Amino acid sequence: MPGDAPAFGLHLLPAADESLRCAVHTEQIAVDPCGTALWVDEIVVADLPRPWLKPVWAAEALSAVPEWVAAAGESGRRVRVLAAVPTHSEEHRVVVYQRVSGEAEMRRTEHRCLPDEVVDLLAVLLLDGLDASPTTVVDTGVPIRELLICAQGSHDVCCGARGTEFAAEIAAARPRVEVRLVSHTGGHRFAPTGVSLPDGRMWGMIEVAEMLAVIDRAGRPSDVAPRCRGWTGTDGPGQVAERAVFELVDDWAFDETPRTVEVEPVADGWRCTVRTHQQRWEVHVGRGRAIPAIRCGEPGGGVAKASLEYVVSEPRRVVR
Numbered sequence: 001m002p003g004d005a006p007a008f009g010l011h012l013l014p015a016a017d018e019s020l021r022c023a024v025h026t027e028q029i030a031v032d033p034c035g036t037a038l039w040v041d042e043i044v045v046a047d048l049p050r051p052w053l054k055p056v057w058a059a060e061a062l063s064a065v066p067e068w069v070a071a072a073g074e075s076g077r078r079v080r081v082l083a084a085v086p087t088h089s090e091e092h093r094v095v096v097y098q099r100v101s102g103e104a105e106m107r108r109t110e111h112r113c114l115p116d117e118v119v120d121l122l123a124v125l126l127l128d129g130l131d132a133s134p135t136t137v138v139d140t141g142v143p144i145r146e147l148l149i150c151a152q153g154s155h156d157v158c159c160g161a162r163g164t165e166f167a168a169e170i171a172a173a174r175p176r177v178e179v180r181l182v183s184h185t186g187g188h189r190f191a192p193t194g195v196s197l198p199d200g201r202m203w204g205m206i207e208v209a210e211m212l213a214v215i216d217r218a219g220r221p222s223d224v225a226p227r228c229r230g231w232t233g234t235d236g237p238g239q240v241a242e243r244a245v246f247e248l249v250d251d252w253a254f255d256e257t258p259r260t261v262e263v264e265p266v267a268d269g270w271r272c273t274v275r276t277h278q279q280r281w282e283v284h285v286g287r288g289r290a291i292p293a294i295r296c297g298e299p300g301g302g303v304a305k306a307s308l309e310y311v312v313s314e315p316r317r318v319v320r
Contacts, residue, residue, distance in 0.1 A: 008290040008306045016300040022189040023158040025294050025301065027205060032288075033190045035240045035310045037202035037230030040078045041099040043106070043195065044125060045148060045182060046118055047092035048083040054154045056083045056183040061119055068126035079126065082148060083183040092118050095146075096130055097197055099233060104258045105198035108146075111136040142198075143178040145215050149194035151181040156188035157296055166192035169208045174215055187229060189293055195232070199255040202229040217252040234261040240310045241272035241283035248281075248315050274315070281315040 012029050014020045020028075048056070057065045065081055072079045086092050092115045097106040113121050113136050124133045149167040153160020164181065171179040187193050190204025196214055203211065206227040213219045225247040230239025238261040246254050262273040269286035288309035294301030 008292045008304070012289070012292050013301045013304060014294065014299075019297050019299050020294065020301070021158050022156065022294050022296045023162060023191040023205070026189045029291070031189075031291050032226070032309055033187065033204040033229045034243050035230055035236035036187045036190070036204070036307070037239050038080050038186060038195075038232050039235045039239075040080045040232050042072075042077060042079040042130065043097040043148075043197075043200075043232075044079060044081045044122070045084045045093075045095045045097075045180060046081060046122055047086035047088075047094070047115070048118065049086055049115075052083055052152055052154055052183055054152075054184075056152065056154075065119075065122060065126075068123055072126045080185075081122065081126070082185065084148070085151075085181040086115070087180075089115075091115075094118060094121050094125065094136075096125065097200070098130055099200065102258055104256050106200050108142050108198060110138050110140055112138050144176065146178040146180065146197040147194055147211070147215075148180050148182045148185065148197065149192060150183070150185040150188065152183045155184040156191070158191035159184070159188045159193065162191040163193070166208065166211075167194075170211055170215075173208070173212060177215055190229060193229065200232045201255070202232060203227050204229045220250050221252055221254070222247045222250045233259075235263060236308075237270035237285040237310065238263045238272055240285045240312050241270075241281075241315070242274055244283050244312045245274045245281045245315045280318045282318055283315045284313040286311045286313075 014025060053059050057063060069079050069081055091112045094111040096109045100107050111121060121133060121136060149163050150159040151163035151167060167179050167181055185193060187204055193204040195202050210224045210227055213224055225243055228243050231242045234242060242261050257276050259274060259276045264271045269284060272283045272285055274281045288311040290306045291309050292301060292304035293307055294304045
């Protein structure tokens with residue numbers, strides 16, 4: 001099956017007497033991060049003070065959150081809930097980004113409540129729906145851009161160190177941008193990693209200057225596309241195909257264009273079709289290297305898990 005990754009080559013592991021951080025190792029073996037983003041239609045960001053456990057929902061007061069997310073999934077919703085460092089002490093926020101059919105960018109709604117009411121509000125939004133708590137919605141205006149930067153050191157030291165420093169530099173350089181420190185977004189081996197909103201793209205191994213280009217919509221998208229882990233509106237192979245089209249079009253306006261991605265497994269990978277209301281591209285995504293995801297700081301990488309790296313053909317635009 002296309003999704004079954006082969007065993008990785010031992011040459012991709014650190015030397016037996018070498019102890020590396022996972023993000024350093026990922027850089028050394030030049031891993032392409034694309035295809036590793038979340039596939040979600042709702043991102044819920046809830047103010048929850050640190051320290052955070054690993055996982056963050058292991059705390060007794062939060063232990064039901066995974067069950068609520070699972071219940072939302074059973075009703076057809078793809079949801080990811082992230083804890084965020086609160087920015088106000090009197091009121092806490094629960095910010096929801098939702099992908100709406102026919103719209104390119106995710107729609108933002110901000111809720112506010114007392115700090116001890118956050119968990120109850122999460123229960124309502126996850127179990128009863130995103131429209132179930134109109135009285136907590138506030139109209140504060142939508143930020144031009146919002147960044148969720150993984151900084152959960154209890155999950156992985158790479159995100160704790162690199163993510164925190166990265167977020168501070170971005171916030172200092174662009175004070176009008178909402179920069180949030182959040183819990184584990186997945187892919188700590190690509191630290192610093194995070195989500196740009198409202199476009200819903202995930203990024204990894206990205207430099208400050210590159211993220212500023214994303215924020216400002218400056219330069220050419222193709223210059224920063226190699227740092228894109230994927231667009232959260234589709235799955236792994238679909239993310240690879242969508243990024244290939246994004247890079248080919250090479251225009252920031254593509255993020256403002258409603259689009260869909262169809263993914264069909266084939267014998268040698270996946271046949272993907274990226275559609276907008278005016279154009280269609282066909283992209284073949286194949287199987288690349290099996291990559292070891294090592295354990296931070298363990299000699300030789302510890303007991304590593306394999307993940308698949310994708311390879312992609314150049315998109316072929318289909319003329320109607």
